[in-house]
Amino acid sequence: MIGTIQETEEKILCLAQQGDRGAYGELVCRYYENVIRVVYRLCGDVHLSQDVAQEAFIRAWVKLPTYQPKAPFRNWLYRIAVNLALDALRKRPEENIADEDEIFLEAQGMPNPETVYLEKERADMMQTAIRALPEAARTVLVLREYSDLSYEEIANVLDIPMGTVMSRLNYARNRLREILNISWSNGVI
Amino acid sequence: MIDQIRNKLNAYLDGELNERSRAQVEEHLQVCADCRDELEGLRSLSERLQAAPLPEFTTPLDFKNQVILQLPRRETKPDQDNSNVSFLYWVPVFILICWIFVQIVFWFSGETILAGIEPQQTQWFAIYQLLFGGSQGIGNLSLLNQIDLYFFNFILQIFIQAVVGILYGAVIYILVRNQNKSSALINGTK
Numbered sequence: 001m002i003g004t005i006q007e008t009e010e011k012i013l014c015l016a017q018q019g020d021r022g023a024y025g026e027l028v029c030r031y032y033e034n035v036i037r038v039v040y041r042l043c044g045d046v047h048l049s050q051d052v053a054q055e056a057f058i059r060a061w062v063k064l065p066t067y068q069p070k071a072p073f074r075n076w077l078y079r080i081a082v083n084l085a086l087d088a089l090r091k092r093p094e095e096n097i098a099d100e101d102e103i104f105l106e107a108q109g110m111p112n113p114e115t116v117y118l119e120k121e122r123a124d125m126m127q128t129a130i131r132a133l134p135e136a137a138r139t140v141l142v143l144r145e146y147s148d149l150s151y152e153e154i155a156n157v158l159d160i161p162m163g164t165v166m167s168r169l170n171y172a173r174n175r176l177r178e179i180l181n182i183s184w185s186n187g188v189i
Numbered sequence: 190m191i192d193q194i195r196n197k198l199n200a201y202l203d204g205e206l207n208e209r210s211r212a213q214v215e216e217h218l219q220v221c222a223d224c225r226d227e228l229e230g231l232r233s234l235s236e237r238l239q240a241a242p243l244p245e246f247t248t249p250l251d252f253k254n255q256v257i258l259q260l261p262r263r264e265t266k267p268d269q270d271n272s273n274v275s276f277l278y279w280v281p282v283f284i285l286i287c288w289i290f291v292q293i294v295f296w297f298s299g300e301t302i303l304a305g306i307e308p309q310q311t312q313w314f315a316i317y318q319l320l321f322g323g324s325q326g327i328g329n330l331s332l333l334n335q336i337d338l339y340f341f342n343f344i345l346q347i348f349i350q351a352v353v354g355i356l357y358g359a360v361i362y363i364l365v366r367n368q369n370k371s372s373a374l375i376n377g378t379k
Contacts, residue, residue: 021257021260025256036246061256
């Protein structure tokens, strides 16, 4: 079954490489949620994340003829999206990142306004804590937690040694626990 | 020892340790309450990160439609076209080399490939024969006449080949220029 899915993806990729927009649309649908999740966790801004994700898919389309299937397409896409997200964050001052009040959480299963509010508070705090991490550590943490990549794949995506992935991940998790424990002790989470 | 194990806890949690290291960590966890707490803290953090709700984004279908609308046209692969063009450029050179080869072979064999369609004597030799007849010193002059004829024919053929080559090159140049123009229009680069 997995083999069939892979085979189908190879065919779609091949068509997209030859310029088939319909096939590429299929890939966009398939990987949009993975990409947006990672980009949002890096940026913390809905609109910026969607812009970055869009730019990532457009850039991937342009570069697709040069893509070589040594690594999975998904990882190649992550590399493009992560680089664009970090560039966008560097260009954009921190204060311009959207206030989390603009975010509307998925209300499914949360009909109670108080529950919605609490969930929102929790999500805000988590996102703020992630954004408080240094860029290098945050990138590794986000790729590990939200993309299901192995350490080796993260190392390939970011072009860093695997030892660096491990040390950054250790640092990121320890730092995040410190930040969240402070929030917790303040009764926010 | 405990520091070594603590450094491996993240990798243990993520399932990134090899069998030997995993067994080592598990053995240590059985006797060390601090490391168990540490591991529990890491696991709890990971769960909270995974459970953090996401905001509402554009649906995949809408997003796909937006992306498709903005996809630029791709340029055609230039390598393939260039290889065809360079092949065409080499054709006249190849023909010229073949012709020279054939001429040399015929020259050594005492034949001439163009016999019958070219003059058998030069103008000066014809005038000489007309004025002095065909008897005196004709042997040496006849040889000179043959050499002169041969070089005349050779240069004439080279000239013809060069003209054909130039014409051929001009046709290729016009074709390539038209092709580049049309592909530039398609790609919107002009």
